[in-house]
Amino acid sequence: xxxxxxxxxxxxxxxxxxxxxxxxxxxxxxxxxxxxxxxxxxxxxxxxxxxxxxxxxxxxxxxxxxxxxxxxxxxxxxxxxxxxxxxxxxxxxxxxxxxxxxxxxxxxxxxxxxxxxxxx
Amino acid sequence: xxxxxxxxxxxxxxxxxxxxxxxxxxxxxxxxxxxxxxxxxxxxxxxxxxxxxxxxxxxxxxxxxxxxxxxxxxxxxxxxxxxxxxxxxxxxxxxxxxxxxxxxxxxxxxxxxxx
Numbered sequence: 001x002x003x004x005x006x007x008x009x010x011x012x013x014x015x016x017x018x019x020x021x022x023x024x025x026x027x028x029x030x031x032x033x034x035x036x037x038x039x040x041x042x043x044x045x046x047x048x049x050x051x052x053x054x055x056x057x058x059x060x061x062x063x064x065x066x067x068x069x070x071x072x073x074x075x076x077x078x079x080x081x082x083x084x085x086x087x088x089x090x091x092x093x094x095x096x097x098x099x100x101x102x103x104x105x106x107x108x109x110x111x112x113x114x115x116x117x118x119x120x
Numbered sequence: 121x122x123x124x125x126x127x128x129x130x131x132x133x134x135x136x137x138x139x140x141x142x143x144x145x146x147x148x149x150x151x152x153x154x155x156x157x158x159x160x161x162x163x164x165x166x167x168x169x170x171x172x173x174x175x176x177x178x179x180x181x182x183x184x185x186x187x188x189x190x191x192x193x194x195x196x197x198x199x200x201x202x203x204x205x206x207x208x209x210x211x212x213x214x215x216x217x218x219x220x221x222x223x224x225x226x227x228x229x230x231x232x233x234x235x
Binding site: 032043044049095110114116 | 155162163164211221225226227
């Protein structure tokens with residue numbers, strides 16, 4: 001159990017276009033979903049945290065108007081990169097969290113396989 | 121604020137030998153959890169092992185064990201009997217109960233297993 005999918009797995013787009021990335025928890029309801037960005041040879045950087053039905057909380061330095069996050073249900077969150085530019089090219093990873101009191105791994109996050117975005 | 125430090129940007133290990141990947145952390149909270157993830161070149165994040173701050177015994181998962189030294193705030197990952205498939209990036213991460221489910225990642229260590 002605890003599978004998270006992302007779609008698409010890779011995308012190439014022209015500068016100025018918008019790209020939508022979907023993150024789905026397939027077999028559980030996620031209390032919270034997270035979006036990360038990872039540049040080559042670097043660690044994961046948290047972009048935003050979202051809870052179903054409420055506005056996302058963005059990390060400092062992340063433009064909320066550029067990276068639109070919609071969390072419409074307990075199993076789906078989307079990240080839209082608006083007016084993408086070459087500097088937005090990166091690996092975007094989502095994760096989904098569920099609270100499990102009985103387990104030692106409280107708040108464990110389950111990661112999607114990632115989406116590689118290349119903006120030409 | 122939480123901080124995770126991985127001081128080894130890259131490491132080599134001979135196949136079948138054991139290797140230790142270092143991780144130190146900093147938090148003022150008493151209730152927290154420590155994770156290790158493996159990221160192969162495909163990019164997926166693979167969960168390896170978890171240690172809770174109140175766990176008295178070191179966590180073990182197959183060939184992975186976590187050397188948890190709470191007083192030193194270290195949570196080193198030990199991989200026994202290295203295999204070629206272990207070559208990947210390894211990330212140490214921490215979650216604090218009072219910090220909204222957020223994972224804080226270290227900078228990562230690239231492990232390369234030599235045949």
